[in-house]
Amino acid sequence: MTSTPSGPRPSRRSETSRRAILGAAFELVGEVGYAKLSIEAIAARAGVGKQTIYRWWPSKGAVLFDAFLALATDGQADTTLPDTGDIAADLKHVLRATVDELTDPRFDLPTRALNTEVAHDPALAADYVERLDRPIKELKKQRLRSAQRAGEIASDVDLDVAVELLFAPLFQRWMLRSGPLTPEFADAVVATVLAGLRPRQN
Amino acid sequence: MTSTPSGPRPSRRSETSRRAILGAAFELVGEVGYAKLSIEAIAARAGVGKQTIYRWWPSKGAVLFDAFLALATDGQADTTLPDTGDIAADLKHVLRATVDELTDPRFDLPTRALNTEVAHDPALAADYVERLDRPIKELKKQRLRSAQRAGEIASDVDLDVAVELLFAPLFQRWMLRSGPLTPEFADAVVATVLAGLRPRQN
Incomplete structure (x- = not known):
């Protein structure tokens, strides 16, 4: 850390504002819903001017998608999934993390607001x-x-189909509350998708 | 058909009213949304008295779920899925029918209204x-x-998990419009769920 509180570099100041804006958008959509979300309210919550937001994003939807993307990738544009060489273990890790995220109260309302609007x-x-x-x-x-x-x-294997088989069951259980959304369910989805339903001739 | 227009048997008259009520509930939720759906409006659209509805159902939600259930089962309580002895062919048939239903304009709005309310x-x-x-x-x-x-x-195989692997990908693509909802996608889901992602040693 080479910058000082009194004189951060512009790029650091921009990054701080960007994070404040994304955090504000994410919180607000959970509190007021997508229809009542406004650039004005995001700017006020983030402590920036409206023009700062309009300089970087064309619409409130664009801000909000970046807020969710930052959350999904921990703010890293070049995030990758874990790769230990064991696909079953790595997928269980990722699906369990998805379960944690979907069942996190801070995440639940904003995500429902976004999904129902979509x-x-x-x-x-x-x-x-x-x-x-x-x-x-x-x-x-x-x-x-x-x-x-x-x-x-x-x-x-069609990887688009594979991704949807893995993650859609978590999404549907969460969205419709149609079953327990647990680490055990995440593990069962991974195991069943990998093995398939057909009997194995071993 | 033994009844005459002037003197239907009571059980037939009840069944006619029941179908009119379910049809009205289904149409109305697509037109006005769940929040504004009322027993009064359903009764008026179905041409029955409010009391007829209250005699059979405790709430508007209960009417609506029966309306969707009647649609899913063609009104037959003892419906079963096709069983030709070929699970791949039968599942493709059922998933293609689900795609047809989800992409049917008459079905789309009522189902979105119900799902987002849920x-x-x-x-x-x-x-x-x-x-x-x-x-x-x-x-x-x-x-x-x-x-x-x-x-x-x-x-x-855990059959609860299997059912969700098969149908959740259709639900998610439909709900979020995140990919083409086609017969080809239905077939690919069935084939991939049955075979699994692992290489087969044959």
Whole structure:
């Protein structure tokens, strides 16, 4: 740390503002819902001017997707999933972390607000897919691709389908509260997706 | 048909009213949303008295879940899934039918209204699981159980998990519009869930 409190470098000051804005957007959507979320309120909560937000993002939806993306990637643009060489262990780790996130009260309301708005607004859904869903899916596919190269996953598996088999059951249980969302469920999903339903001839 | 227009048997008249009420509830929730759905409006649309509805159902949520259940089972309480002895073919048939239903404009808005309300209302979610999700899941599990008996599915597969692997990817793509919801996707889900991701030693 070379900067001082009285004179941070511009890039550090920008990064501090960016994080404050994303944090404010995430908190506010859980408190007031997407419809009532405004750039004004985000700016006030973050302690920045509205113009700072408009300089970086075209719309409140864009701010919000970046807020969720920052959360999903811990703010690192180049995040990758763990790769210990054991795809079952690594997927269990990631699916358990997803369960933790979905059942975290701080995360629950903002995420429900975003998802239900996406469900009712096709234009927002297109932004969601482009800015949030696709980048996160790509991280997951990278790990599966590495497992294919290592011979842990069959070479003809469609990785888009594989990602959805792994994560959609967690999403649906969380969204509809249709079953216990536990580490044990995460493990069972990973084991069943990897093995398939067919009997194995061993 | 033994009844005449002027003198239907009571059981037929009841069944006609029941279908009119369920149809009205289903249409109305797509038009006005769950919050504004009322027993009064359902009664008016169905051409019955409010008391007729209250005699059979305790709440508007209960009417609505029965409306969705009637749609899912074609109004037959004892519906079963097709069982030709070929689990892959039968699941593809059922998942393709689910795709057709989810992409049917008549079905789309009512189902989004119900699902987003369930997502935000834990009490309604509990009713949803009890009255709609569990009965439909049970039909699907019956078919998988038959496949286990026939040796088409491994005996140690958790059928609750299996049902969710098969249907959650369709639900998520539909809800978030996160990918094409096509017959080809339905087929790919079935094939991948059955085979699993691991390479087969054949």
